[in-house]
Amino acid sequence: MDTTVADPVRQEPTAVTTTIPGTSGRGTAHAPAAAASATELTKVYGEGETKVVALDHVSVQFMQGEFTAIMGPSGSGKSTLMHCMAGLDTVSGGSSRIGETELTGLKDKKLTQLRRDKVGFVFQAFNLLPTLNALENITLPMDIAGRKPDQQWLQRVVDTVGLSGRLKHRPSQLSGGQQQRVAVARALAARPEIIFADEPTGNLDSRSGAEVLGFLRNSVRELGQTVVMVTHDAGAAAYADRVVFLADGRIVDELRDPNAEHILDLMKRFDAKGRVS
Numbered sequence: 575m576d577t578t579v580a581d582p583v584r585q586e587p588t589a590v591t592t593t594i595p596g597t598s599g600r601g602t603a604h605a606p607a608a609a610a611s612a613t614e615l616t617k618v619y620g621e622g623e624t625k626v627v628a629l630d631h632v633s634v635q636f637m638q639g640e641f642t643a644i645m646g647p648s649g650s651g652k653s654t655l656m657h658c659m660a661g662l663d664t665v666s667g668g669s670s671r672i673g674e675t676e677l678t679g680l681k682d683k684k685l686t687q688l689r690r691d692k693v694g695f696v697f698q699a700f701n702l703l704p705t706l707n708a709l710e711n712i713t714l715p716m717d718i719a720g721r722k723p724d725q726q727w728l729q730r731v732v733d734t735v736g737l738s739g740r741l742k743h744r745p746s747q748l749s750g751g752q753q754q755r756v757a758v759a760r761a762l763a764a765r766p767e768i769i770f771a772d773e774p775t776g777n778l779d780s781r782s783g784a785e786v787l788g789f790l791r792n793s794v795r796e797l798g799q800t801v802v803m804v805t806h807d808a809g810a811a812a813y814a815d816r817v818v819f820l821a822d823g824r825i826v827d828e829l830r831d832p833n834a835e836h837i838l839d840l841m842k843r844f845d846a847k848g849r850v851s
């Protein structure tokens with residue numbers, strides 16, 4: 575496979591133009607648009623005595639070109655929120671959108687198409703195919719979809735995640751951190767509207783974890799990607815632009831430009847039921 579590609583072209587995050595209220599249309603400002611949003615999202619598992627309200631009227635927006643971490647105690651609904659917003663699970667009430675597309679009520683085929691075309695995923699397990707080399711793994715989703723990779727973009731992605739010298743290696747010839755970087759590159763390659771990452775550093779030692787988080791952050795800063803990451807780790811969440819805290823199926827707080835100390839302080843304030851201590 576040919577791995578040589580031309581110089582990348584810099585791309586900025588997209589923005590929509592909105593009229594500032596009270597300016598009678600004279601002034602305009604660029605406001606970022608939501609890459610994904612949930613409105614009054616509710617998810618109930620089971621019924622009767624086994625009923626669990628995993629999400630309780632959650633409203634949240636993830637803006638384009640931003641890196642958001644979702645944190646909260648075990649069982650607070652982090653994975654459920656991610657799955658419902660990524661179209662991996664159905665919702666019980668409320669609405670969930672990717673860009674302008676409402677997910678509720680989409681038929682399976684449309685939902686599969688939307689996930690394939692607009693959403694990138696990174697999971698704790700790297701989910702690479704062992705018989706394919708790194709580059710083949712990166713382009714596999716596009717190959718399956720019958721889409722030709724944009725070679726300039728592919729080169730930028732490969733450079734951003736620092737894999738240029740490793741493209742011919744199979745997963746077994748790569749470290750855990752490098753394998754996860756391949757998974758990040760695979761998610762980025764198709765230029766999805768949003769990437770959802772579920773505990774992407776859960777299987778990595780702290781140094782490899784820091785590398786992967788650095789590359790996720792670079793993909794936001796340098797490629798304008800939107801990333802939403804579920805994590806238990808305050809150090810990992812500190813790489814994000816914003817941290818959203820869930821407790822007992824509700825959003826209970828958020829932090830902007832967080833550092834690990836602030837995150838840990840806030841985590842201590844909420845127990846699993848979302849009560850403020």
Ligand SMILES: Nc1ncnc2c1ncn2[C@@H]1O[C@H](COP(=O)(O)OP(=O)(O)OP(=O)(O)O)[C@@H](O)[C@H]1O
Nearest residue numbers: 619620626628646647648649650651652653654655
């Ligand atoms: N398929 C399911 N059937 C029944 N209950 C479920 C199911 N999936 C999740 N739950 C329940 O929904 C609640 C939220 O679970 P979720 O996995 O979203 O939490 P989480 O914050 O991601 O937890 P963790 O940090 O432990 O992964 C929990 O009480 C969980 O037991």
